[in-house]
Amino acid sequence: MQIARDILLRSYRSMRTIRDFEERLHVEFATGEIPGFVHLYCGEEASGVGVCANLTDTDTIASTHRGHGHCIAKGVGVDGMMAEIYGRSTGVCRGKGGSMHIADLSLGMLGANGIVGGGPPLICGAALSHKLLKDGGVAVAFYGDGASNEGSTLESLNLATVWQLPAIFVVEDNGYGEATGASYAVAGTQKARAEGFGMPYYECDGTDFFAVYETAGEAIKRARAGEGPAMVHVHLSRWYGHFEGDSMSYRIDGEVARERAERDCLVNFRRRTTEAGLLDAAALDEIDAAVKAEVEQSVVSAKAAPTPEDADLLKDVYVAY
Amino acid sequence: MSKKSFRQAINEALRLEMRRDPRVILMGEDVAGGRGGTSGVTDAWGGVLGVTKGLQTEFGEDRVFDTPISEASYIGAAAGAAATGLRPVAELMFVDFVGCCLDQIMNQAAKFRYMFGGKARTPLVIRAMYGAGFNAAAQHSQALYPLFTHIPGLKVVIPSSPYEAKGLLIEAIRDDDPVIFLENKVMYDDEEDVPDGSYTIPFGEANLTREGDDVTIVAFGRMVNFANEAADRLEKSGISCTVIDPRTTSPLDTGTILDCVADTGRLVIVDESSPRCNLATDVAALVAEEAFDALKAPIRRVVPPHTPVPFSSTLEALYMPNADKIEAAVKSVMSYRMKEEV
């Protein structure tokens, strides 16, 4: 499959931005300056980016507690995100949501979510909007292996088929829900679940941008053509604890180190694109440098930004009241 | 007797009851942790904040086990197991997640006894964390005890200290009705002297943490600490307060509240749950109905505004009741003058 150069460059930039953003948060969180819970997406970048490279601002996605990557992949700016995570008034949610609630509806980003299994039903609704408003859009729910066991998720699979919705269910399977392994918690298989609910099942290596891009692309193309929902099962690994501060004693020593060494989506992307002559190393180096500066600047700006005003506390509970 | 944290007190209550009664089991997401992990380490977490650490190691996987992330099914399973011979303690982690399983609590467990003509017993305890002050934002910070208190058939417990937590949890596990046991997540490291052995604190019996003549303060859960702090400061400026910790909101010790208001004639209620239809409105209604003649001033409620819990630290601090706000409310009722007195 031939992928346009600008899509490749844009996707690399998104993946690099997610990686740097998350690695930086890992460092900043340790200083104690970042409030609340932070769940990092490092190692999983190619999934969000590979899926979203098939989408436009008209399409909708719903994310999870581990939402930074999906936000960046859907085009949310790092300045507003970083400021949000620091609880500043310049944040995308004006400091009211924090890491777990970053959203930008103008970009079709229906929000990270603090409730596991919160996204799939919302995506059925977004898909219904796309279908009835005939805007050509599709809706994508990202959710984890853990979330695949929520009733809300399973009901959504059913509903999407019953209503023949342009909905894609992307199971980001990193093998764990918190400290519990999917090998224990997930009965049967995702494939059987998809087929049981009458939708096609696709799977791919979530650290391979090309695999995700192409696999999700097929499912999305079907949905856009009015052929109904599909499940895309993406195999991944998370490189940090469930949240910052988790020692991960439940994972065997060396598991993460091996993943980092062998399944780094950025390294693999660079190797593949440069070896095939699709991109030259200099262009990628340039992106690396630009992203580094951008993330650095986002931290500086976030720290310098004002906290919300007292009056903001009472604002925006309703549209009108 | 030794100094124990809120976390340890709860862990000990569970441990002692599990030793005493083999029917007591513990389930929830990562109450042990590590199942299905590649290292084979079990009891890897002992709860997201380590409250149940070590219990699986002592009691084994048959009695302490992790659940899939499927609240509707495991909370419902706990209710069903309770009605059929076990005494489950099910952990919901953050009480906000009740949205995923409310039916099993509200329409099932709570109603068995009455609907079945008194023929069911449902000795179920649901433990969950509540409360703001953790920068956990709108979906992980709510104080939903009014929701449970509203439902006939449920008992609702909000311990205010390590000592209270241990005695009330043991009572909850021995109780034959469904009990919602709510732990303020900000308090896990609070310490005080707690007996090593078993003891119970009966439901529906309030505790007076301060006794005074001028103002009665009713406070719930963590708010009891703030009320004590305010009362101690006010004492220095010559205002003496009674602080009531109701301990349980269902049943509610209305007698103690009414007696204290009869003595002081003034009432301030501190509740960190959203202000509409919360516990403060409930207690205010009780006193307005039953002790109207005793009142020398309007009842004041120290409650958050009618908003979700904000993320930013500055807004969250503004949102929360605290000792300063309680002090101001007490002073305002003290300075109130009835029309004819003016």
Ligand SMILES: Cc1ncc(C[n+]2csc(CCOP(=O)(O)OP(=O)(O)O)c2C)c(N)n1
């Ligand atoms: C309804 C609900 N239950 C439990 C939680 C607590 N929780 C947050 S993330 C998480 C694990 C989710 O696992 P998974 O879906 O595999 O996503 P991952 O963290 O691996 O990205 C849990 C149990 C929650 N936030 N919401």
Ligand SMILES: [Mg+2]
């Ligand atoms: Mg997972």
